[in-house]
Amino acid sequence: MREKKLIAGFEFLVIILFTFAFSFLISSTIVSAKTDLSQPSSCCEKTKNGAFCVNTDEKNCDGAYKISQTSCETTSYCRLGTCYDSDEGICMENTPQNICTNKGGTWDERSVDEVPQCQQGCCIIADQAAFVSLVRCKKLSSFFGVENNFRKDITSEMACIATAQSQDMGACVYEKDFEKACEFTTRGDCGASETVEAVNSSAGKKFYKDYLCSAEELNTICARQTSTTCYNGEVYWTDSCGNRENVYSSDETKSWNRGRVIEPDKVCSPNDGKNKECGNCDYLLGTRCAEFKGIVGKPAGSDFYCQKTECVDRDGDKRLNGESWCVYDGEVGNGKDKVGSRYFREVCVDGDVKVEACAEYRNEVCLEGSIETSAGTYGTSACRVNRWQDCVMQSDNESCMNIDRRDCLWLPPVTGMSIGQSSASDQQRTGFSNPTAGEKVFANPTATGNAIAPITGKISWGGKEDEETEKNVRIEGVCVPNFPPGLKFWEEGTAKQTCGLANVKCIVVKEEGLLGGGSIKQGEECLEESWALDANRACAALGDCGGYINYQGKYTDDGYEWKIDGKKKDFTPNNVNKISGGFMGMIIQALSDGEENNKENQIDKEANKTIETMK
């Protein structure tokens, strides 16, 4: 009896201890969960690695600086705005308040366009122009020792440059050491008390529009055409006083033009590099002024000439200076970009080919254009953002192929596949679409084969998951990126989810006969390898998914899983060759709408009939 009491007491103690232990475990779990929740991103004024104003975990913040458990935009010290440097007259956007004020700048929360000190205008410095703020203009003018000429009324950079170029140029004549000195400059820079159009000079500073300093009528100390110089990429004669004259030509008389200013094109035709005796270099013809360094063939009377700076591209074609073009790792576009490939552009700069990579993971693509010139086609190119992000959300051909908004590709429908379409967004998780079936929703089809939707873009038949909730939705096609993005498929992350959008299951409905045997009523095409090939084609177009080749041409098949009734299947060598060749011979665009609708109607009727039979 006493023994029983002891056992009962011990059990009671164990229960109490267990209760406490359990409560402790529960509470600690809750506490730890709370801790996790109570660690939102903080704003570090400075991080341990030295970055200013970064939203990150508090543990990364430098303790000597401010930390707030909020976004940097809402803090006083890291609020972004425009920082104005009153010394140089420069405005910097996206500058944190503290950094700006600590460095002696003036911070303004408004954008750069709204800050009065940052309002840009045209700063004219002799015959040059800069589209800058007033303070910057003053600074530049002081550097070059000219009077500040800031035109607030000119509101665009192009107009500013045009204004500077359209300024009157001429000879500014003045007395110096009892001699007639001269400067070839603008009317404003000359600052002459009067402008003289006729050459009857008297004492004082005078401006002679369109006259060269060496004009005989001016009777200055400057002798004509003593040397040459580079100006604006062209070769110009200079007089003995160092003033620029007209564009260089070995025909000195023509170039001098009786001491008057003359347009370069009237001196000699734009030089494509073939004529050393003409200084009218043309950037679009691939020439620009350079010092002549050879011994033989030096232009008469000039140390400079129009140098042809050509490059040769990878195909062995000649490219002009400044020309740019795209370079690819293989076939691009049409959803065929290879795994690991990237877009590049190359530029011809002074005889060298400069390579510029577009953003990694094909987040940028390279686009080409061209300008027709007298010397032929002048290539241009640019890296621009790849707008693939919302392709899978498009459910019709028109919006998918709207090139003004996105870079997508409309592929023919694949039985059972509905990539991320808005109406079928839930189906990504629980359902699937089957264009061979009608819009009518059915449940629990007594299918001989059903589809499973595992991750990583696997294609499979067989299994019994979620059959009760599955719905068939008819779609016209699938919208995929035209330039598939790169994915970090080797890391844990979103690659599996992205590729998983192309998961597809196809229901094959079989009608059993009374005396055995039977016939397939729905989804027969899913038993063909061509179906799996189409599904893989759409899958590969989503990004680095499915079975496809990398940029070195190596094919890998671990990006897909194709099962029939749980049995794994692989593509035949013939189809692997097809894939390796960039999906050779496969249809890219969907059928026209009319044809498609007719086809669907027929399928609908058949499907209904099949379902009924099945039931």
Place this chain on the structure above:
Amino acid sequence: MVKKRGQVTLFIVLAIIIVAVALVYFLYVGPKIESDSDGRLNFEKCVKDVAKESSEKLGETGGYIKPDFIYTYRGERIPYLCYTNEYYKTCTIQEPFLKQHFETQLKKFTEEKINLCYENSLDALRARGYSVQAGKLNYSVSLEPGVIKINIQSPTTIGSNKFSKFNVAVVSPVYEMLMISTTILQFETRFGGSDVDSITMLYPDYYIDKIKRDDGTTVYFLENKIFGNKFKFATRSLVFPAGYG
């Protein structure tokens, strides 16, 4: 008669040797003509050399003596001048006034060496018997188009001559490089990138290169074709993740 002829020949040979030696001395070795202003000239040259060398070194590390927040590219420590750790956002300026920052860093970087230049030039003058009295050396560094200006103030008495100011100007493209970098940063903060081709067209004396790395960092390299000065910096702006991020 034969003896006399031999002597003449010997004299001629000797004369040729003397002329040759003299020519070699004057043309190649060169005589050192010392003047009173030697100390000052040496000091200026020393300061110029220090400023030139230091500005070149600073340019390699984006204007920082010891860059703090860096991107390592092929073993080089390249500072971020504009950075965001987030996706889809343009970068936040890390150093708004590049020119002023470079001036401050250059002053700090050259302080010890310029003081040494000063001490050495004074010692050289003392060694030559001059009575030298020197005060504390103070100087400022300012960058202007095409030139680094170093204005030194030091009350110095050499014999009966008194000096208090030395102005040294070093031809350098640093100012232009900093302004080009500022333009690039303005583009980065506004558009998340920059059009290097257009900038190259505007500044044909510079090689401007940008290299995009897989983490979204862009490394910029500027090089002056004439002087060979370099300026390197990194940005991370408007980065898109791989896939949906």
